[in-house]
Amino acid sequence: MSNPTNFVVERWTRASVASGVAVAIIVVVLAITPLIGGANVVDKLTTLFVYVILAAMWNALAGYAGLVSVGQQAFFGIGAYFAIQLSAHGFPAYPSLIGGAVGAALLAIPISLFMLRLRGGEFSIGMWVLAEALHLLVNQDPLIQGETGTSMISLNAFSHAERLAYNYWLALGSMLVLLGAIFVLLRSPFGASVQAIRDDEEAAAALGVKVLATKRTVFILAAFGCALAGVLWLATSVTFQPKTNFGVQWTAYMILMALVGGLGTFEGPILGALLFFVVQDQFGENGVWYMAGLGSVAILFALFMPRGVWGEIEGRFGIRLLPVGYHLRLPDIFARKPDD
Amino acid sequence: MSLLTLDRLDVRHGLLQAVREVSFAIEKGEIVALVGANGAGKSTLLRAIAGAHIPASGRIAFEGADVTGLRAHKRVAKGIALVPEGRRLFGAMTIDENLQVATRVGRRGYWTSETVMELFPMLRARRSSLTGNLSGGERQAAAIGRALMTNPRLLLLDEVSLGLAPVVVDGLYRSMRSLLQGDATLVLVEQDLGRALSVATRVMCMLEGRIVLDGRVGEVTREQIVDAYFGLRGGAGRDHDTKATA
Amino acid sequence: MSIVNLVAQGALLGGYYALLACGLSLMFGVMRIINLAHGDLAVLGAFLVFVISDYFNISPFLALVAVLPIMAAVGWLMQRGMLERSLRSGMLVPLLATFGLSIAVENLLFEAYGADTRSLAPMIGDLAFDSLEVSNQLSISYLAALIFALAVALLGGLSLFLKHTSLGRAIRATAEDADTAELVGVNSRSVYAIAAAIAVATAGLAGTMLAMRATFDPYSGPMQLIFAFEAVVIGGIGSLWGTLLGGIVLGLAQSIGATFDPRWFLLAGHLTFLAILGGRMFNEWARARGGLRSSLGFWR
Numbered sequence: 065m066s067n068p069t070n071f072v073v074e075r076w077t078r079a080s081v082a083s084g085v086a087v088a089i090i091v092v093v094l095a096i097t098p099l100i101g102g103a104n105v106v107d108k109l110t111t112l113f114v115y116v117i118l119a120a121m122w123n124a125l126a127g128y129a130g131l132v133s134v135g136q137q138a139f140f141g142i143g144a145y146f147a148i149q150l151s152a153h154g155f156p157a158y159p160s161l162i163g164g165a166v167g168a169a170l171l172a173i174p175i176s177l178f179m180l181r182l183r184g185g186e187f188s189i190g191m192w193v194l195a196e197a198l199h200l201l202v203n204q205d206p207l208i209q210g211e212t213g214t215s216m217i218s219l220n221a222f223s224h225a226e227r228l229a230y231n232y233w234l235a236l237g238s239m240l241v242l243l244g245a246i247f248v249l250l251r252s253p254f255g256a257s258v259q260a261i262r263d264d265e266e267a268a269a270a271l272g273v274k275v276l277a278t279k280r281t282v283f284i285l286a287a288f289g290c291a292l293a294g295v296l297w298l299a300t301s302v303t304f305q306p307k308t309n310f311g312v313q314w315t316a317y318m319i320l321m322a323l324v325g326g327l328g329t330f331e332g333p334i335l336g337a338l339l340f341f342v343v344q345d346q347f348g349e350n351g352v353w354y355m356a357g358l359g360s361v362a363i364l365f366a367l368f369m370p371r372g373v374w375g376e377i378e379g380r381f382g383i384r385l386l387p388v389g390y391h392l393r394l395p396d397i398f399a400r401k402p403d404d
Numbered sequence: 405m406s407l408l409t410l411d412r413l414d415v416r417h418g419l420l421q422a423v424r425e426v427s428f429a430i431e432k433g434e435i436v437a438l439v440g441a442n443g444a445g446k447s448t449l450l451r452a453i454a455g456a457h458i459p460a461s462g463r464i465a466f467e468g469a470d471v472t473g474l475r476a477h478k479r480v481a482k483g484i485a486l487v488p489e490g491r492r493l494f495g496a497m498t499i500d501e502n503l504q505v506a507t508r509v510g511r512r513g514y515w516t517s518e519t520v521m522e523l524f525p526m527l528r529a530r531r532s533s534l535t536g537n538l539s540g541g542e543r544q545a546a547a548i549g550r551a552l553m554t555n556p557r558l559l560l561l562d563e564v565s566l567g568l569a570p571v572v573v574d575g576l577y578r579s580m581r582s583l584l585q586g587d588a589t590l591v592l593v594e595q596d597l598g599r600a601l602s603v604a605t606r607v608m609c610m611l612e613g614r615i616v617l618d619g620r621v622g623e624v625t626r627e628q629i630v631d632a633y634f635g636l637r638g639g640a641g642r643d644h645d646t647k648a649t650a
Numbered sequence: 651m652s653i654v655n656l657v658a659q660g661a662l663l664g665g666y667y668a669l670l671a672c673g674l675s676l677m678f679g680v681m682r683i684i685n686l687a688h689g690d691l692a693v694l695g696a697f698l699v700f701v702i703s704d705y706f707n708i709s710p711f712l713a714l715v716a717v718l719p720i721m722a723a724v725g726w727l728m729q730r731g732m733l734e735r736s737l738r739s740g741m742l743v744p745l746l747a748t749f750g751l752s753i754a755v756e757n758l759l760f761e762a763y764g765a766d767t768r769s770l771a772p773m774i775g776d777l778a779f780d781s782l783e784v785s786n787q788l789s790i791s792y793l794a795a796l797i798f799a800l801a802v803a804l805l806g807g808l809s810l811f812l813k814h815t816s817l818g819r820a821i822r823a824t825a826e827d828a829d830t831a832e833l834v835g836v837n838s839r840s841v842y843a844i845a846a847a848i849a850v851a852t853a854g855l856a857g858t859m860l861a862m863r864a865t866f867d868p869y870s871g872p873m874q875l876i877f878a879f880e881a882v883v884i885g886g887i888g889s890l891w892g893t894l895l896g897g898i899v900l901g902l903a904q905s906i907g908a909t910f911d912p913r914w915f916l917l918a919g920h921l922t923f924l925a926i927l928g929g930r931m932f933n934e935w936a937r938a939r940g941g942l943r944s945s946l947g948f949w950r
Contacts, residue, residue, distance in 0.1 A: 126742060130742070132741075132742055132745050132746075134686065134745075134749065178924075178927070178928060178931065181931050181934075182927075184682075184684070184741050184745075185678070185683070185684025185741075185745060186684070186883065186887075188684065188686075188745055189684060189686075189875070189876065189879045190883075190927070192876060193876055193879070193880065193920055193923055193924070194920075194924070196876060196916070196920055197917065197920035197921060197924065200913075200916055200917040200920065201917065203913070204913070204917075312872060316749070316753055319746060319749060323746060327742075352757045352760045352761050353757070353761060355753060355756075355757040356753070356754050356756075356757035356758050356761065358753060359750045359751065359752070359753030359754030359755075359756075359757065360750065360754050361750070362746060362747075362749065362750030362753065363732065363747050363750035363751055363754065364750075365746075366736060366743050366746040366747040366750060367732065367735050367736055367743070367747060370739055370742075370743055370746075454833055455832070455833075456829060456832070456833060475832065475837075476829075476832040476833050477831075477832045477833075477835050477836055477837045477838070480832075480833065480834060480835035481835060485833075485834075486833050488830060488833060492827060492829075492830040492833075494822070494823045494826045494827060494830070494831075495826065496822065496826055497819070497822060497823065497826075501819055501822075504816070504819055505819050505820060505823045505831070505834055505836065506834040506835060507816075508816050508819075508820055508834075508835055508836055509834070509835025509836075511835075550834060551834070553834075554834060554835055
């Protein structure tokens with residue numbers, strides 16, 4: 065058997081270069097949208113960006129690090145709570161929002177030391193219990209007035225149009241930064257470590273991968289991302305109601321988007337968020353049947369299409385738009401024979 | 405009608421092909437020693453016969469009936485039993501319980517808790533101990549006993565001497581002939597060539613997933629076996645490599 | 651409220667939690683699946699009992715006789731139809747599938763019965779509020795005592811079943827090593843289905859008890875799941891009697907918390923759960939470093 069010495073390892077294929085260019089164009093268009101588009105469009109896109117962030121974060125946790133959290137709403141809520149607190153203490157609105165998210169990320173550090181020692185389903189529900197505990201603790205704060213909640217008054221300093229535009233750009237910026245961070249991480253040795261852990265933790269540890277430290281990084285990043293989404297939600301709705309922000313439905317949405325889009329792929333959560341956004345926009349009013357339908361969709365995808373829509377596309381056509389992996393190009397004599 | 409017939413069996417471990425185009429027939433009453441280096445595919449072959457591994461292609465027939473698609477527990481019901489590599493006892497259960505679990509399949513015959521403990525007297529004293537606490541020899545005896553409780557017609561033994569002291573293995577092999585009392589045909593995978601040949605009536609050697617030697621113990625020489633083991637020459641007896649092209 | 655009474659109430663509440671947690675513990679012990687729909691299935695059981703009692707005008711206890719087999723069938727179907735497939739794909743998929751089931755069940759119940767909170771208390775007459783006055787410090791509700799007794803009976807019954815019957819041994823063997831169990835003639839798929847049937851039936855029983863001692867609505871499920879999970883973890887995963895202990899500890903923690911402030915009922919439970927988890931981890935951490943004593947050496 066002769067040695068395939070003349071192979072080439074490449075990261076960028078023609079398809080991925082083309083996608084890269086397309087992405088750049090899209091980003092530019094999105095950036096100038098508030099200047100050219102109507103209020104409705106801006107508002108809806110902001111919501112879409114929040115969905116993308118949530119989907120991408122849950123995907124990073126479950127699809128890359130193998131951590132299934134049913135409690136990310138903990139950060140979605142606590143980030144908003146911190147923002148409200150900062151604002152109540154006199155800080156300007158937008159810095160408070162970002163500060164809230166940072167605060168949540170800082171809180172995630174000790175939480176990770178604790179929660180990450182749990183495995184599998186224990187971790188899942190453990191995170192949920194944590195979210196419930198935080199919810200109840202926040203309810204105790206007189207500023208919040210229990211489930212009644214309160215508003216972020218400092219936001220009213222801006223006009224409706226201004227707030228809309230600032231929220232949009234904050235959302236767009238957050239989304240790009242977070243997606244960018246994931247992209248960069250995945251391409252780095254860190255990315256390989258994370259996926260190694262997901263596939264086989266013991267084997268990865270045996271190879272010298274610092275399992276706990278790697279998981280912790282992903283956990284904190286996901287906490288920060290979910291918290292950003294949470295403060296963005298606060299910014300768009302102005303009111304903070306613990307029941308809404310700490311509700312488990314956020315996890316339900318995240319799971320759905322990531323699962324339907326494609327767990328463990330980069331493009332998957334984006335696609336999932338898009339699909340979810342469209343469905344939510346069209347059918348969200350139908351309340352209960354809608355939710356039951358979502359639940360059934362989750363089951364069906366979990367059983368029959370666990371790789372999600374993008375995963376199937378990737379698998380079937382071998383397309384990878386954005387270069388997070390490697391391609392091995394072999395010389396033609398190793399091309400597959402017809403009867404293989 | 406042969407007891408067991410394999411026809412061009414292909415078994416994969418993920419992407420690795422562990423068993424390639426294996427075909428042979430085993431008759432009732434034989435004691436077949438399956439030898440070969442580590443990774444030759446012996447365990448995989450046994451597991452495929454027992455139903456723990458589904459073949460990629462090929463056929464397995466037991467007493468004339470096609471069992472290729474049958475799940476393992478149904479094969480046990482038909483009379484195939486495997487003593488797995490590494491014993492795989494239920495460590496949280498006692499010897500008695502391990503033996504009793506195997507009666508669930510409901511095959512009656514010579515082997516009961518009593519007769520098994522007659523064969524392996526050391527089990528009787530420890531019958532209420534958790535198998536996780538037993539010594540290596542006791543565990544191997546318990547594992548063989550557990551398989552016997554299903555009163556199999558075909559008993560597959562995978563590396564029973566692995567990790568055991570020679571004197572313990574001696575004892576096991578002395579019992580080997582008694583295993584035939586229950587009307588079983590034996591296939592044993594064994595690294596120790598000498599031991600294998602001391603009890604077997606037929607020897608098959610595997611190399612890289614293929615059977616490269618197959619002959620009666622009296623007829624093939626030790627040299628031929630060793631050559632086949634290491635893949636040094638063409639091999640003697642029934643050569644399965646070329647069977648497909650014949 | 652006297653301390654004795656407080657402890658009694660808390661412990662009896664723990665009986666309910668143990669009843670609830672039993673099925674969750676069983677499914678996890680046998681199949682390593684945490685059924686995120688467990689709470690919702692309990693609520694489903696409560697609804698079925700409610701509907702049957704209401705329609706035929708019979709006692710909920712009688713309706714339970716019909717509902718338990720129905721719930722067992724639901725569990726069996728859930729395993730064979732859904733979870734069996736997902737088991738082969740690793741740990742992630744069963745969690746996702748049961749999460750989807752949870753949402754579907756909640757919302758279908760809402761669709762069928764609306765948002766009203768209901769209770770079975772009106773249908774069990776005096777049992778709902780009668781208690782035994784043991785002393786002027788201590789009174790024990792008959793219902794709570796019944797539930798506690800049911801929990802003990804169920805856990806005891808399951809223990810005996812697992813230890814002494816052929817099917818019980820088959821379940822234990824499959825739980826430990828499903829592949830090898832198959833190799834000795836045990837049909838692991840059947841075993842899993844039976845375990846799931848038992849688990850869901852007990853969930854239905856627990857849900858019915860919940861409905862008798864309190865109220866329920868289509869969205870009560872998740873809270874029950876959290877209680878069940880907390881009880882299992884506090885008591886130690888893998889131990890049936892540990893589940894009883896865990897339930898009692900949880901019930902006590904919640905009751906004690908409530909005496910300080912009624913709003914602290916739930917929070918006390920969650921914090922106790924997290925504290926015990928933390929304590930356990932610390933213990934492990936310390937053990938890895940030569941034992942609790944040596945790592946706490948400077949305290950001596």
